[in-house]
Amino acid sequence: MPPIADTVQLASWVREARDGSEAALTHLLRALESPMRSFFISRIGRRPDVDDLVQNALLRVHRGLGDLNDPNRLKAFAMKGALYELQDFYRGRYTPKERLFDIHEAPEIHDEPEVSGARIDVEKALSSLSDKARRIIELREYGYRYEEIAEMVGSTEAAIKMQVKRAFARMRDAIGLVLLWIGSFPPLER
Amino acid sequence: MPYELEHILLHDEWTEADRTVLRQAFEADPALEAALRRWEELRAGAASRWESDVPSRAALVLLACQDRLDPADMSENERSLLQEASARVDQAIRRHPAVEDVLGRIRTEADAFDREWARAFDRSGIASPAKTARGPLRKAVGSPSRGLRLARLSLVAAATIALLFVGRIWLNPAVPAPVMSFSAQTGMQVVSLEDGSRVRLAPQASLDVYFDESSTERRVRLQGNGFFEITSQARPFRVETDNALTTVLGTTFGVRTQEGTEVLLVSGRVSMAPTNEAGQGITLSPGQRGLLAPGDATPRVQEFTMPEGFEWSGLLIFRSTPMQTVVERLSDAFDLSISVSDDLKETPLTGTFESERGSTTILSIIASALGATVTERANGSLHVHR
Numbered sequence: 001m002p003p004i005a006d007t008v009q010l011a012s013w014v015r016e017a018r019d020g021s022e023a024a025l026t027h028l029l030r031a032l033e034s035p036m037r038s039f040f041i042s043r044i045g046r047r048p049d050v051d052d053l054v055q056n057a058l059l060r061v062h063r064g065l066g067d068l069n070d071p072n073r074l075k076a077f078a079m080k081g082a083l084y085e086l087q088d089f090y091r092g093r094y095t096p097k098e099r100l101f102d103i104h105e106a107p108e109i110h111d112e113p114e115v116s117g118a119r120i121d122v123e124k125a126l127s128s129l130s131d132k133a134r135r136i137i138e139l140r141e142y143g144y145r146y147e148e149i150a151e152m153v154g155s156t157e158a159a160i161k162m163q164v165k166r167a168f169a170r171m172r173d174a175i176g177l178v179l180l181w182i183g184s185f186p187p188l189e190r
Numbered sequence: 191m192p193y194e195l196e197h198i199l200l201h202d203e204w205t206e207a208d209r210t211v212l213r214q215a216f217e218a219d220p221a222l223e224a225a226l227r228r229w230e231e232l233r234a235g236a237a238s239r240w241e242s243d244v245p246s247r248a249a250l251v252l253l254a255c256q257d258r259l260d261p262a263d264m265s266e267n268e269r270s271l272l273q274e275a276s277a278r279v280d281q282a283i284r285r286h287p288a289v290e291d292v293l294g295r296i297r298t299e300a301d302a303f304d305r306e307w308a309r310a311f312d313r314s315g316i317a318s319p320a321k322t323a324r325g326p327l328r329k330a331v332g333s334p335s336r337g338l339r340l341a342r343l344s345l346v347a348a349a350t351i352a353l354l355f356v357g358r359i360w361l362n363p364a365v366p367a368p369v370m371s372f373s374a375q376t377g378m379q380v381v382s383l384e385d386g387s388r389v390r391l392a393p394q395a396s397l398d399v400y401f402d403e404s405s406t407e408r409r410v411r412l413q414g415n416g417f418f419e420i421t422s423q424a425r426p427f428r429v430e431t432d433n434a435l436t437t438v439l440g441t442t443f444g445v446r447t448q449e450g451t452e453v454l455l456v457s458g459r460v461s462m463a464p465t466n467e468a469g470q471g472i473t474l475s476p477g478q479r480g481l482l483a484p485g486d487a488t489p490r491v492q493e494f495t496m497p498e499g500f501e502w503s504g505l506l507i508f509r510s511t512p513m514q515t516v517v518e519r520l521s522d523a524f525d526l527s528i529s530v531s532d533d534l535k536e537t538p539l540t541g542t543f544e545s546e547r548g549s550t551t552i553l554s555i556i557a558s559a560l561g562a563t564v565t566e567r568a569n570g571s572l573h574v575h576r
Binding site for chain 2: 005006007010031034035036038039042043055056059060062063064067068069070073075076077078079080082083084086087088090091092123125126131134135137138139140141142144146148149152153161164165168171172
């Protein structure tokens with residue numbers, strides 16, 4: 001069971017920990033665990049990731065105690081660490097697992113020539129999107145789920161997903177036109 | 191829009207069944223595969239432009255919370271970061287209106303933190319035990335990876351482990367506390383680092399990370415076996431073990447530490463040296479293995495054949511490997527009889543596969559790339575042919 005503490009006690013533990021008290025440091029971190037855990041659960045649900053987020057947020061507090069000039073400002077200090085960890089969690093949410101094409105999916109066969117002109121003009125493709133669609137794609141790449149994006153932009157999850165589908169269809173049409181153009185004219189110099 | 195495409199575009203978490211549907215959809219519609227590849231490029235392009243134009247995530251936190259923070263609440267680095275971000279944010283918002291959404295979300299998250307803090311230390315200033323969450327401090331542990339997802343098991347360690355972990359840091363103040371720590375217990379764990387690098391930790395391995403986005407070098411400490419995929423950056427990446435320091439710039443390699451330190455290099459270049467300053471370092475090229483036993487002054491260099499040497503990582507790595515060798519390796523790995531037609535035997539293959547994906551999936555991917563078919567014969571053996 002975590003130790004009973006108030007903000008005065010927390011500030012006292014911060015001072016003692018900075019002076020070298022291992023016991024004070026332990027009490028401090030154990031007291032912080034509860035609000036940290038509840039906070040992360042409230043943001044991402046009861047997932048296994050919560051334990052790592054709590055652990056790493058507490059490590060930030062531990063490592064940064066020397067920078068905490070006023071022990072009475074522990075809450076703001078701990079909040080910063082928790083928010084940093086949450087943003088890092090969002091960054092790692094989709095990058096490795098959602099990627100559709102990577103080295104595990106597309107083994108290279110060296111006797112096939114590289115296909116030229118197969119990459120899109122990203123700026124042109126991005127400019128073909130509506131402002132709302134681009135906003136949704138950027139928030140998705142930041143790491144938010146569609147239901148979170150809907151909450152952020154004041155829409156519904158169904159409407160957000162419809163925007164994504166329309167953006168894909170528009171891009172698919174645009175790509176078709178680009179490929180036809182490349183086939184009909186001399187290749188561009190890059 | 192077909193159901194499968196909707197599933198692909200909008201699904202939040204991928205399973206092997208999802209990928210099976212995807213491969214079937216590609217076989218039926220190659221134009222769909224091309225379009226999805228371009229969609230991936232578009233997403234990556236959007237992410238890249240965001241990274242260029244928008245302040246970092248840490249800076250966004252400081253921007254969103256600056257009305258809650260005193261200057262004294264921030265380190266000197268954070269104050270500089272906030273100042274620089276404040277000068278850029280208006281232009282970032284003009285180019286990327288979603289920045290406002292992110293800042294608003296972070297403020298909402300800060301409000302949530304305030305509420306949880308107030309619950310834990312209520313108005314009377316006394317914590318109510320009934321309100322506190324269960325679960326002691328836990329040392330990070332990992333779980334077996336599924337496909338390419340970053341999966342982690344719930345922590346199981348007791349409070350004493352966490353106390354010992356904290357005590358270890360405190361009792362040896364000369365050893366800086368790591369930014370993050372990971373350890374794999376019963377299965378492989380895949381770790382994604384802040385710089386985009388990935389590390390596959392073998393069971394019982396542990397990794398302490400000593401850098402963040404503001405660090406001038408990227409340093410980690412490994413115990414056990416780890417397979418590293420390092421992003422190329424100006425900041426050197428250093429892997430410290432008990433007796434060796436390996437320095438890399440954008441490469442793929444594995445490190446084993448059961449008897450001294452062994453580094454197997456798949457791609458890129460690394461230097462390897464003893465941790466004591468009296469020793470001499472060497473440079474490895476792809477396909478070379480560096481061996482440094484405890485007490486040795488200089489690592490020894492040997493050649494190795496991929497995918498030999500990486501069995502412990504759970505990866506099957508092929509680099510211009512003739513298909514005949516590929517099927518022999520797959521036969522050994524999965525205890526199957528697999529053969530390849532004469533016209534494909536010398537065809538070179540380059541690819542990396544997680545063995546836990548299974549023989550059926552791996553053979554299916556390889557056959558698809560070759561334009562070939564996998565046929566099961568009457569005796570149960572598998573034959574790859576066009």
